[in-house]
Amino acid sequence: LLDTITSSGSTITVPTGKTLAITDAGNLTIGGTAITSGALGTISKTAAYTILAADFTGKSALYVFVNAAAGTDTETVITLPAASAFGTCAIHVVSSTAHGSGNKVTIKNSSAVEQYTLYKKGDHCEFVSDATNIFRTGNEFTTISFLIASSGNEGYAGNTYHRCFLHSYLTHSNVGTSWHTTNDEFTAPFDGQVSASFTDNSYSGSSSANPVLYRDTGGGFVAFKGVVGGAAGSASTNSATWVFEVSATDKIRPYYYNNTTGAEGLFGNAAGTASMFSMHYIRRY
Numbered sequence: 001l002l003d004t005i006t007s008s009g010s011t012i013t014v015p016t017g018k019t020l021a022i023t024d025a026g027n028l029t030i031g032g033t034a035i036t037s038g039a040l041g042t043i044s045k046t047a048a049y050t051i052l053a054a055d056f057t058g059k060s061a062l063y064v065f066v067n068a069a070a071g072t073d074t075e076t077v078i079t080l081p082a083a084s085a086f087g088t089c090a091i092h093v094v095s096s097t098a099h100g101s102g103n104k105v106t107i108k109n110s111s112a113v114e115q116y117t118l119y120k121k122g123d124h125c126e127f128v129s130d131a132t133n134i135f136r137t138g139n140e141f142t143t144i145s146f147l148i149a150s151s152g153n154e155g156y157a158g159n160t161y162h163r164c165f166l167h168s169y170l171t172h173s174n175v176g177t178s179w180h181t182t183n184d185e186f187t188a189p190f191d192g193q194v195s196a197s198f199t200d201n202s203y204s205g206s207s208s209a210n211p212v213l214y215r216d217t218g219g220g221f222v223a224f225k226g227v228v229g230g231a232a233g234s235a236s237t238n239s240a241t242w243v244f245e246v247s248a249t250d251k252i253r254p255y256y257y258n259n260t261t262g263a264e265g266l267f268g269n270a271a272g273t274a275s276m277f278s279m280h281y282i283r284r285y
Contacts, residue, residue: 030057044096046070050079056089065096066105066118073102080127080134082110087131092139094124102177109134116284119143119176144176144189145280150268153203158261161212161228164200164254170272178279185253188246191285196225197278199239200256203267209238210257217250228257243282252279 005012014020022028041059046067056062068076078093080086093107095118105118107125115134116125119142126139152168166184180187188194198211212226225242246252254277258264266275 045076045078048077048079051081051091053081053085056081056086056091059089061090061092064091064093066093067097068095068099068103068105068118069097070100071103072100074100074104076103076105078105078107079112080107080109080115083129083134084131085129087129090126090128090137092124092126093118095119095121097121104176116140117142117176140284142176142281142284144178144284145278146174146176146179146186147172147276147278148179149272149277150266150275151270151272152268153265154256154268155203155263155265156256156258157263158258161255161257162265163214164256164266164275165277168268172272176281185251186279188248188250188252190281191245191247193243193245193282193285194279195241195243195282196252197239197241197276198254199276200254201238201267201275202264204264210259211237211240212255212257213242214253214255215250216252217247221251221253223255226255245285 039060041056041062042065043055043062044065044067049064051062051064055064064078066076066078068074080091093105093116095105098121099119105123106114107116107118107127108114115127116136118124123142124140125142126137128135128137148165148169148171150165150168151170154164154166154168156162171179171181174181176189178186178189196213198213200209200211202209210226212223212228214221215224216222225244226237226240256266268274
């Protein structure tokens with residue numbers, strides 16, 4: 001019986017027209033790992049996991065399905081292999097199940113640096129490697145969003161801009177905790193493109209609004225969306241939607257202009273269906 005192939009050279013060549021046939025599935029191995037039929041591999045995880053060579057050797061794609069349903073405010077870390085290890089396989093990490101409250105799936109490289117984070121069922125990201133660096137292909141989606149609404153009236157002095165949503169508001173949703181309820185502002189967790197929507201109904205029914213966003217990129221808050229200005233009785237925009245780019249740690253606050261001479265402000269109700277402010281990531285850079 002032949003247990004070892006020997007050769008005077010460094011390469012064993014199967015000649016043209018000849019086939020190397022392995023009778024039993026899984027009996028061809030590379031580095032001790034069996035090469036199985038099919039180019040797609042799948043594994044499912046419910047806890048932190050480091051992807052192994054055995055998971056993807058012989059595959060052109062590996063899907064890692066992660067169930068983050070258990071617990072609350074729990075981080076499940078999926079660690080990618082070193083860039084040198086998976087140059088011929090695309091790795092997809094997918095959140096497969098509705099998350100427990102506050103749970104997230106953090107994908108890190110082999111140096112424990114965050115590469116992408118998943119916050120809701122269906123969030124996903126694909127990675128490839130050139131054997132030196134790891135890249136996101138753009139086949140990805142993550143849910144980062146919030147919606148808050150006034151639950152009580154907020155009154156302001158006349159003919160001035162006022163920061164709003166400082167009290168008496170409901171947090172309808174806050175996926176990825178980008179809205180900070182302690183400092184009442186949006187803080188960008190990642191570089192990316194976002195969409196913001198602001199509806200500032202007045203509690204008297206007059207057209208006294210004019211929504212504006214202020215942003216702090218490190219040098220203090222300045223108005224960057226909407227028009228700061230107006231006079232008593234001037235026309236109101238009342239609501240606005242903007243799409244813009246943010247850098248990680250940018251802070252954004254909503255402001256309201258009272259263009260009447262008397263006290264006026266946001267209309268709020270217990271159901272949180274009046275004045276609202278929301279934002280969501282369209283994509284992460």
